[in-house]
Amino acid sequence: MPELPEVETIRRDLLRRVINKKIIGVEVKKVKLIRGRTDIFINTLKGNSFKKIKRRAKLLVFELKKEYLLIHLKMTGQLVYQKEKKIIAGGHTYSGQQLPNKYSHIIFTFADSSRLFFNDIRQFGYMQLVEKKELERILNVYGPEPLTKEFTLKRFKEILDQRQTAIKAVLMDQSLIAGLGNIYASEVCFFAKVKPDRPVKTLTEKEIKDLHQGCEVILRQAIAKRGTTANNYVDAFGQPGNFINFLKVYQREKCQSCASVIKKKTIAGRSSFYCPQCQV
DNA sequence: CTTCTTGTTACTGA
DNA sequence: ATCAGTAACAAGAA
Numbered sequence A: 001m002p003e004l005p006e007v008e009t010i011r012r013d014l015l016r017r018v019i020n021k022k023i024i025g026v027e028v029k030k031v032k033l034i035r036g037r038t039d040i041f042i043n044t045l046k047g048n049s050f051k052k053i054k055r056r057a058k059l060l061v062f063e064l065k066k067e068y069l070l071i072h073l074k075m076t077g078q079l080v081y082q083k084e085k086k087i088i089a090g091g092h093t094y095s096g097q098q099l100p101n102k103y104s105h106i107i108f109t110f111a112d113s114s115r116l117f118f119n120d121i122r123q124f125g126y127m128q129l130v131e132k133k134e135l136e137r138i139l140n141v142y143g144p145e146p147l148t149k150e151f152t153l154k155r156f157k158e159i160l161d162q163r164q165t166a167i168k169a170v171l172m173d174q175s176l177i178a179g180l181g182n183i184y185a186s187e188v189c190f191f192a193k194v195k196p197d198r199p200v201k202t203l204t205e206k207e208i209k210d211l212h213q214g215c216e217v218i219l220r221q222a223i224a225k226r227g228t229t230a231n232n233y234v235d236a237f238g239q240p241g242n243f244i245n246f247l248k249v250y251q252r253e254k255c256q257s258c259a260s261v262i263k264k265k266t267i268a269g270r271s272s273f274y275c276p277q278c279q280v
Numbered sequence B: 001c002t003t004c005t006t007g008t009t010a011c012t013g014a
Numbered sequence C: 001a002t003c004a005g006t007a008a009c010a011a012g013a014a
Helices: A004-018 A038-045 A132-139 A153-160 A167-172 A182-191 A205-224
Strands: A023-028 A052-056 A059-063 A068-072 A077-082 A104-110 A115-120 A126-130 A263-267 A270-274
Touching: A004 A052, A004 A059, A004 A077, A004 A205, A023 A038, A038 A126, A059 A132, A068 A077, A068 A132, A126 A132, A153 A167, A153 A205, A167 A182, A167 A205, A182 A205, A182 A270
Parallel strands: none
Antiparallel strands: A023 A104, A052 A059, A059 A068, A068 A126, A077 A115, A104 A115, A263 A270
């Protein structure tokens, strides 16, 4: 499930490969993954090029000459970049995984014959063209980016203030804090030694401080390890992330710190993992 | 066959 | 009007 570290990894992977390359082909195999009109989508992208790639929460923003292409991977979306197919002896094509596959729903071809595949098993992800005004309206709904300096302890306290719900629900709410999903919200709670179902109003000063610090520490570590492949996430080169080896509680059977059996409980409609020994 | 997976949103009720 | 909780979406794995 791509969350902030996974989406950021893809963004950085793609930066040097696709920026300013002319898009010469746009193949749409599944119209439902495009929000808005498909003909406008294709006509706008053909001959265009990406000037910048930004990320807000889990949303990728590709800046075109005039408009913006939004890409959300939701749960099973992949963005995989491949250079021109190499033909080896015997006529077989060589590449890591053979693309396109049956889940490659949208394919961009660049002038140098390299391609960008949008794969999505469950077809929840989407691409959408927006004008600047609409972009601002969409991005304004998100809470602060946890890896920027606007995410101060003071701001975090303001976000928690007066809230009548569990800490993990707050961490996962994109309108309050941008980019954390089920995996990293669970890991941040472990970092702060706080049970995910703790009502926000019962948190101590130190716990709040640790939760705030945990957001930054966990996300930075996860980016350094190129994200978590718990299911089918891959980076822009089709490679899995390595942070799964560093997860403390998410989908673990035993606590990586004290070997207690990890407990599982549904919070805010999502399965939450925690150590009954380490977390209070 | 049933159950489980999760990001986002529409909807419901307080 | 605001906030919190939940069902629904969808398709594949076990």
